[in-house]
Amino acid sequence: MSDSPKPVLEVENLSVRFPSQRGEVAVVDGLSFQLRAGESLVIAGESGSGKSMACRTLLGITPDSSRVDADRLDWKGQGLLALDRAGWNALRGAEIAMIFQDPAAALNPLITVETLISDAIRQHRGGTRAEVRARTIEALSRAGFPEPEFRMKAFPGELSGGLRQRVAIALALSCEPSLIIADEATTNLDVSIQAQIVELLRFLQADLGLALIFVTHDLGLAREIGGDLMVMYAGQAVEYGRVPEVLEDPCHPYTRGLLRSAPTMASDRNTPLQPIPGTAPRPGEAAGGAPFRARCPVAMERLCERENPGWTRVSDTHRVACHRFAAEGRGGVQ
Amino acid sequence: MWSYAFRRLLQSAMIVLIIVVSVFIVMRLSAGDPARLRAPVFARPDVIEQYRRDFGLDRSLFEQLGSFLGGLLRGDFGTSFRFQAPVTDLIMEALPRTLLLAGCSLAISLSVAVVLGSLAAMRPRSIWSWLSGALAAFGQSAPVFWTGAVMVIVFAVILGWLPPGGYNGASSLVLPAIAISLSILPTQLRVLRAAMESTLQEEYIATARAFGINQWRITFVYALKNAILPLLTVVGVDVGYLLGGVIVAEVVFAFPGIGELALTALKSRDYPLIQGITIVTASAFVVVNLLIDMIYFWVDPRIRQEHS
Numbered sequence: 049m050s051d052s053p054k055p056v057l058e059v060e061n062l063s064v065r066f067p068s069q070r071g072e073v074a075v076v077d078g079l080s081f082q083l084r085a086g087e088s089l090v091i092a093g094e095s096g097s098g099k100s101m102a103c104r105t106l107l108g109i110t111p112d113s114s115r116v117d118a119d120r121l122d123w124k125g126q127g128l129l130a131l132d133r134a135g136w137n138a139l140r141g142a143e144i145a146m147i148f149q150d151p152a153a154a155l156n157p158l159i160t161v162e163t164l165i166s167d168a169i170r171q172h173r174g175g176t177r178a179e180v181r182a183r184t185i186e187a188l189s190r191a192g193f194p195e196p197e198f199r200m201k202a203f204p205g206e207l208s209g210g211l212r213q214r215v216a217i218a219l220a221l222s223c224e225p226s227l228i229i230a231d232e233a234t235t236n237l238d239v240s241i242q243a244q245i246v247e248l249l250r251f252l253q254a255d256l257g258l259a260l261i262f263v264t265h266d267l268g269l270a271r272e273i274g275g276d277l278m279v280m281y282a283g284q285a286v287e288y289g290r291v292p293e294v295l296e297d298p299c300h301p302y303t304r305g306l307l308r309s310a311p312t313m314a315s316d317r318n319t320p321l322q323p324i325p326g327t328a329p330r331p332g333e334a335a336g337g338a339p340f341r342a343r344c345p346v347a348m349e350r351l352c353e354r355e356n357p358g359w360t361r362v363s364d365t366h367r368v369a370c371h372r373f374a375a376e377g378r379g380g381v382q
Numbered sequence: 383m384w385s386y387a388f389r390r391l392l393q394s395a396m397i398v399l400i401i402v403v404s405v406f407i408v409m410r411l412s413a414g415d416p417a418r419l420r421a422p423v424f425a426r427p428d429v430i431e432q433y434r435r436d437f438g439l440d441r442s443l444f445e446q447l448g449s450f451l452g453g454l455l456r457g458d459f460g461t462s463f464r465f466q467a468p469v470t471d472l473i474m475e476a477l478p479r480t481l482l483l484a485g486c487s488l489a490i491s492l493s494v495a496v497v498l499g500s501l502a503a504m505r506p507r508s509i510w511s512w513l514s515g516a517l518a519a520f521g522q523s524a525p526v527f528w529t530g531a532v533m534v535i536v537f538a539v540i541l542g543w544l545p546p547g548g549y550n551g552a553s554s555l556v557l558p559a560i561a562i563s564l565s566i567l568p569t570q571l572r573v574l575r576a577a578m579e580s581t582l583q584e585e586y587i588a589t590a591r592a593f594g595i596n597q598w599r600i601t602f603v604y605a606l607k608n609a610i611l612p613l614l615t616v617v618g619v620d621v622g623y624l625l626g627g628v629i630v631a632e633v634v635f636a637f638p639g640i641g642e643l644a645l646t647a648l649k650s651r652d653y654p655l656i657q658g659i660t661i662v663t664a665s666a667f668v669v670v671n672l673l674i675d676m677i678y679f680w681v682d683p684r685i686r687q688e689h690s
Contacts, residue, residue: 141593203683
């Protein structure tokens with residue numbers, strides 16, 4: 049669908065900053081990406097890399113203390129930063145919907161599944177009681193929730209983790225949005241349920257022509273989803289390309305580290321996994337240089353300390369932000 | 383759930399029995415002689431003795447307790463020393479008034495606590511937040527006898543809008559109900575506001591916002607369902623305080639309720655009346671708290687699950 053004329057989502061130079069004792073720190077720093085209808089984007093990175101916060105800006109639900117800036121944050125040509133509360137409420141849920149990370153925390157324990165989903169439908173689509181009920185059942189069965197007519201009176205606490213995740217997906221589908229953001233939507237599930245949920249998301253995406261943003265720390269899942277892959281570190285994008293390109297030919301030392309630290313079906317059982325040494329920087333710590341420099345095996349002493357690397361082109365669709373790669377090419381980051 | 387309710391009801395009956403027996407004994411051990419208080423001031427010793435016999439106080443403590451408990455089983459609370467009338471009649475006359483007053487006070491303070499507390503949590507730097515803090519501080523520091531007296535002076539004496547006291551229809555409920563609700567409001571307001579503030583930080587509230595749910599519905603339905611649970615516990619305690627007859631308030635407003643009746647009974651060492659009032663208020667207190675536990679059952683599916 050890359051021939052569709054204009055992207056539905058255009059993000060340029062997006063930042064989210066929080067006040068702190070050391071002045072303002074950026075949790076999301078200069079992100080740019082685009083998404084066309086029916087396409088998917090995988091955002092990968094460690095916990096605390098700013099993935100979730102970046103997604104929350106697309107729904108206007110960043111914390112009150114935060115400051116969101118962007119040269120451009122457009123949904124179907126409409127600037128999101130200028131929206132007031134009513135504007136946001138008309139958009140979120142209806143056009144852009146999110147599947148939250150932890151369904152145990154993201155579903156209100158005192159609201160039944162039916163009320164939760166019907167409320168969203170009533171808010172955006174309206175209709176008679178019977179229509180709303182029919183739509184609720186439809187959304188639930190599409191998400192693979194068994195026997196919705198009977199079980200939708202349940203409270204979230206009465207459901208298993210996998211079923212709760214299906215409720216969260218049904219909620220996201222309920223108002224037929226054009227973009228679904230799945231924020232670590234499979235992280236808390238065991239592997240077989242995880243596979244089912246990924247399968248379901250891919251099916252729905254193809255079936256309904258949804259755009260999908262899939263946030264994960266598991267690069268293996270990126271392969272399942274396909275589309276574009278953005279690797280984030282400390283609030284910044286460090287590598288961006290088509291999923292197979294990035295996974296077959298990782299050009300950033302961090303992407304390489306991530307791939308080496310996770311087991312795959314093909315990996316040799318006798319070679320130990322290699323974790324990335326050190327810990328992710330706290331917000332603001334990595335400012336003013338290459339964000340990964342402190343843990344990077346090939347960091348360039350002066351350059352990486354002082355200057356944030358700009359993008360280096362790898363191919364038409366693949367780019368990387370690394371001084372070493374810019375200077376020495378693939379050989380330098382091996 | 384019903385077996386749980388039944389078990390709790392049995393426990394409650396035991397608690398009430400223990401309270402009643404304790405009150406029975408403590409009253410008789412403490413100073414003051416009902417016969418001497420009832421008899422004319424310079425009565426001869428044999429007249430006082432006659433009163434004592436009439437009240438049944440010449441018998442041993444065990445005999446008295448036995449006949450009192452026996453009467454209870456037949457639903458007979460005894461005869462008041464002071465009023466020479468059945469205790470049941472006296473209580474049944476005063477109790478409905480106190481229930482009405484307590485109900486009004488609770489309704490006022492709960493509505494203010496829920497609405498103002500929620501608004502204050504929703505808009506932390508607004509006038510609502512300031513107002514809620516000010517009202518809580520005021521209610522906490524101003525005792526009922528003072529607010530009551532000031533209100534009588536302003537609204538009854540100076541403005542003449544409302545009666546200063548007594549019991550004459552709805553208008554005589556207004557001042558005492560407001561004075562009492564002011565005294566129970568601070569705890570309710572603080573508890574609800576704190577619960578609401580933490581609830582609004584929950585991820586499921588972010589979910590509701592992310593799906594474009596109207597902010598009022600989010601606060602007053604999605605969040606309130608969760609935030610109101612701690613308030614229920616506070617209400618249980620408040621109800622005990624209210625039914626114990628808000629003695630001070632009833633005296634300030636000359637309101638002929640249980641509190642005023644209890645005070646009269648205490649002053650004249652009217653054992654049967656004191657015992658009767660204690661039974662009624664103690665039972666009401668445990669029953670209300672039982673009801674509140676049942677409400678928890680009803681509103682919170684997590685508790686339902688635990689006990690099923």
